[in-house]
Amino acid sequence: MTRPSKVAFIGIDAADKDLILLWAKSGLLPTFQSLLNTAAWTPTTSPVGFYVGSIWPSFATGLSPTQHGCYCYSQLRPGTYRTERYSVFDFKSELFWDTISRAGRRVAIIDVPRIPPSENLNGIQIVDWGTHDPDLPDRLYTWPTSLASEIEAKYGRDPIGYCNRITRNVEGFTQFRNNLIERTQKKAQLSSQFLQQEKWDLFMTVFAESHCVGHQCWHLNDPTHPKYDSAIAQAVGNPIQDIYIAIDKAIGDLLQQIDSDTTVFVLASHGMGPHYDGTFLLDEILCRLEKVKTPAVQRQVAKALNSSWEKKPIIRHFMQPLRKYIWQPMRDRLWKSDKPIRHALQEPDTSNRKCFTLPNNDVYGGIRLNLVGREPNGKIHPGAEYEAYCQQLTQDLMDIINVKTGQPIVKRVLKTQDHYQGEYLDHFPDLLVEWNREAPIAQVSSPKIGTLEKVFPGVRTGDHKPDGLLFAYGPGIAPGQLEAPISILDFAPTIAALLEVTLPKVDGKVIPAFKTPEPIA
Template sequence: MGQKAKVLMIGIDAADQRLIRLWARDGLLPTFKILLEQATWGITTNPIGFYVGAVWPSFSTGLSPVRHGRYCYTQLGPGSYKTFKTQVTDVKGEPFWKTLSDAGRRVGIVDVPKTFLTPNLNGIQIVDWGTHDPDFIGQLYTYPETLAADIENQFGRDPVGDCNTISRTVEGYRQFRDDLIHRIETKTALSKHFLNQGNWDLFLTVFSESHCVGHQCWNLHDPHHPKHQSDIVQLIGDPLLAVYQALDKAVGELVAEVDPETPVFILASHGMGPHYDGTFLLDDILCRLENIGVSAAKQQFAKALNTNLEEVAGLSWFLKPLKQLVWKPLRDRFWRSDKPFRKAMAEPDASRRKCFTVPNNDVYGAIRVNLVGREPKGQIHPGAEYDRFCEQLTHDLTEIVNLDTGKPLVKQVLRTADLYQGECLDTFPDLLIEWNREKPIQRVSSQKIGVLEKTFAGVRTGDHQPNGMFFAINSAMPPGQLENVVSVTDFAPTIAELLNVVLPDVDGQSILERHS
């Protein structure tokens, strides 16, 4: 058999670069320890303000989010105050492996998150066998289509499923950890199976278990987290470390499968840390700044709805199984961002406001100005009035203090138009709020808003950090750390260059051009 792959790339979704370096230094991740000592490596940057939802579409297309259009699982509809659930097929631009395929290169693509199936590919593609938060949980898509049945017969289905619904008990956490490790081992076997078919120009596979464990188990990893449970950690250890060690082993095994001279890239996409942010407070803050009150009737209805549902779920002992099996997963999934029925019933009408919040995951808050000529019932005129409004709002937000730390709630307020230019800019938030995330946010205050107290209602204890890291072997770049950071959009043109294919009109630049 000939060369297995001309280029091998391994992705690790939301594996925190600080933990990788820390545990590698301590000898707990031997593969990454060797990579740090012998490979080229560097820090990667992701789309500012939008990286949680845009990192993988930007990786796949080589485009910034305002060009491919995807930044969140739910986005504001054009010319509307309503949001819609985004699908991977909404992403504009072509994944770079389609361009490679069209140029005659043979590609194997396995579980790249937030991407869609590419028809008529010169090779194979597996979508959502085992990824974090797919559009349709439990749905496997492949090209060719007949591949799905073969994969399920040989490797089974995703053993993890929706990680937001795990049982947060000793046994629940233990089972979750073990299922994640089992999925890593199965993904490794699956990847080896197809890699060993050989003659790939590019073989690309992505692991997502670090993403799942980071969201759900950060409180077990971090002894300073307010929800830390040392008793559970004593019994099962740190689930993050266990999953990272399984990933370390998987990377080592896959690298060992290819010829010693094969270029290999390993990307840890973005980071993870404690889920401390103020996004769940932002709409209340904006209402207070505009002196908009939520009607008492709507508040009472929302409160009654929530209370009555809780009471129905816990009527008596004979309904406990129903509560555990049906109500609790629904509550955890739909209440986790404090956005469901309560918000729908209590939220002031966006069309009557000067600005309003829009979805953007949780790491950065996002604000849309109700702009005349863009929104159906705009309140603020473009130009000088818009600038004055944004400046005043920025000042008001940066005046707010986290009462539990005495420090500003907001690190900075960014204007999206100062960061990005592209055809989708008009549908994006106007302002991005970077929170001071060093401590939990529950009680905030300023002269304009008074004291606002609220507790984050979600189940996730970990959330994302902006930077990732990468490693390169046999890339013609010198070993050691690169001085300059690398954009996630740079990998598409880099791989294309290694395969003598030009990617037209992308935002990224080949890493090889700058560092060889």
């Protein structure tokens, strides 16, 4: 007879594996330095093309993005040309801890990103207390529901919120860094409280501060970045390094509280690097290739207003009190409505084009073909015409060069259907544009599009890389680097198997190196 292992999982959202390894080996991150010597470790892989928005949903289900349906903050409404905000409440796939809970195991789930709250959980859950860009910023969801008031009374609310809205000077970056350290410390205290509350079969907590600081402060870590400011860097220091050090200490403190008979996973989900991509140029590139008018003036006005909100602190100062009562309810109604104003803020000519962009975060550009039989006003027929169009468009995109470097701006163009199958495949972009991210993309040129120049309108200086980093130790797990990377889809079936629960439907596989130990005599 075997005894089910207890499992503890500590996540670090979007903490870059290269920085972790660099700073661990130099001694700045003693917890990770110790794990390199005492744990099994390996890089992890993410869903190609969609990992930015789908990595945590895929982790939580063991399913590929086209099986669970979530890949971006805004997704296409099927049968239309409109996109709508994708909320965690739109997510319908089974979470692996729900299955484990129903099997009688006791679970504690704290701040796993991009995941809806569960009901009737055999344990506790906290949703979006301190996550990056919380999906539920105005209310703390917990199970049991009475837990929310207890947490808010003891730990307060998230001091960060939507991290794009920081002031970008010495004082602003300093305050941002200090708030992130404070949140890291509170997350450690909150996690410790519930870790010690009882001997959970499954305990999970995720630190998100690495995600926020990577987006906003990459330029202060990278002297080659065009937005690097030596005066600010000298005054503020390196906020990314400071946050990694704080998280390293928090994880070290938690690991000391975990029993030796527990299987422990420490996962940096995916990475971070400079925000170099051409997604903000992609729609105009497609318009030029198709020789259609560029996006509507209304859309540019909307972008300008959004940019003003992000970049002008005085606007935020006067408008912030009104957001909760006016802007957010209006935004949510318009975002999911069929009213003309919603159309005006997107591309009203999309239905007459052969292809158009879909939101897919920024790392990969997303292109949707206007397909006959799928779109309301389809222009491209499935089959030979579809294949020929994809081939020509791919070549046209590959021909575009970065004027500053002379190199192509596109590394490759992927067809989604070559990499994915599943219930939601027809809801996704057809083509994925993987950018050459070796240098900033601002001025591009090709014989077909001429020269196009535009300044990146966003404020984030860092963006994601696909690979993560896993450390694992516990009964039966040998230390050292594993032979091959592990897919993010493999965690759900592996954790379930350690707890002697079988998941009914997963794309991932049980990781052989972490299978259930031999029977106990």
